[in-house]
Amino acid sequence: MTTILELKDVCYKVDKRLIIDHIDLTVKDGEKIAVVGPSGSGKSTLFHLLNNLISPTDGELFYKGKAYKDYQPESLRRQISYMPQSTELFDTTIGENLAFPALARNDKFDSARAKKLLASFGLGDYKLDTNVEFLSGGERQRICLARQLMYIPDVLLLDEATSALDADNTEKAEDAIFSLAKDEGVSVMWITHSYDQSMSNFDRRIDIVDGKINKDNKGDIDV
Numbered sequence: 171m172t173t174i175l176e177l178k179d180v181c182y183k184v185d186k187r188l189i190i191d192h193i194d195l196t197v198k199d200g201e202k203i204a205v206v207g208p209s210g211s212g213k214s215t216l217f218h219l220l221n222n223l224i225s226p227t228d229g230e231l232f233y234k235g236k237a238y239k240d241y242q243p244e245s246l247r248r249q250i251s252y253m254p255q256s257t258e259l260f261d262t263t264i265g266e267n268l269a270f271p272a273l274a275r276n277d278k279f280d281s282a283r284a285k286k287l288l289a290s291f292g293l294g295d296y297k298l299d300t301n302v303e304f305l306s307g308g309e310r311q312r313i314c315l316a317r318q319l320m321y322i323p324d325v326l327l328l329d330e331a332t333s334a335l336d337a338d339n340t341e342k343a344e345d346a347i348f349s350l351a352k353d354e355g356v357s358v359m360w361i362t363h364s365y366d367q368s369m370s371n372f373d374r375r376i377d378i379v380d381g382k383i384n385k386d387n388k389g390d391i392d393v
C-alpha cells in the first residue's frame with residue numbers, strides 16, 4: 171500500500187504547552203484507523219493539523235509525498251475531508267444542506283446521490299425539502315455525515331461523528347461509511363470515545379495521550 175499521509179516530528183505548541191508533542195505517523199492508502207485517548211489529549215488538534223486548519227509549530231506534514239505548504243489550502247481540504255466534533259447544519263432544508271458542497275465547488279447538485287446517502291443513513295423517509303429545524307440531534311448528525319460524503323475524499327477524518335446516535339443507527343452509519351471507504355479506497359481516521367465501536371472495521375488503533383502516540387497501548391488489534 172502506498173503512503174497517503176505522513177507526519178514527521180509534528181508539534182503544536184501554544185504558549186509553552188506542547189498540545190501535539192513530536193508525532194510521527196504514516197497513513198496508507200485505504201487504511202482505517204481508530205483514534206482514541208482521553209479528553210483533552212490532542213485528538214481534535216491532530217485532525218485540525220491534518221485538515222490544514224492550523225500549521226505545526228515544528229515538524230512537517232506530507233500528502234502524497236508533497237509537503238502541505240506546497241499545496242493550495244483549499245485543494246488539500248477537499249482531498250482530506252474533516253467532519254468536526256461539533257458540526258452545524260444550515261437552518262434550511264435537508265436538500266440545501268446537502269447541496270452546499272456542490273455550491274462551494276460551482277458544481278451541479280446530485281440529488282440522486284443525496285437521496286441515496288440519506289437512505290444509507292436511515293433517513294430515507296425524509297424529503298429533500300424538509301426543513302432541518304425540527305430534526306433530532308442524531309438525525310442532524312446523520313445529515314452532516316451525508317453532506318460530508320457528497321464528494322469522495324482521499325482521506326476522511328471523523329471527529330466523534332456518531333456521538334449522538336443510538337447503537338442501531340451507529341451501526342448503520344458505520345456500515346455506510348466503511349462500505350463507501352472500501353469501494354472508493356478512502357483512508358479513514360475516526361476519533362471515538364466508544365471502545366465498542368466495531369473495532370473489527372479498523373486496521374489499527376492509535377492512542378493519543380498528552381499529545382503523543384502511546385506506543386504501549388496495543389489494544390485488541392495491532393498498532
Ligand SMILES: Nc1ncnc2c1ncn2[C@@H]1O[C@H](COP(=O)(O)OP(=O)(O)OP(=O)(O)O)[C@@H](O)[C@H]1O
Nearest residue numbers: 184189207208209210211212213214215216255378
Ligand atoms: N488554540 C489553542 N489554544 C490553547 N489551547 C488549545 C488550543 N487548541 C487546543 N488547545 C488545548 O489542547 C488540548 C487538546 O485539545 P483537543 O481539542 O485536541 O482535545 P481532544 O483530545 O480532542 O479532547 P476531547 O476528547 O475532549 O474532544 C486541550 O486542553 C485544549 O484546551
Ligand SMILES: [Mg+2]
Nearest residue numbers: 213214215255
Ligand atoms: Mg476533540
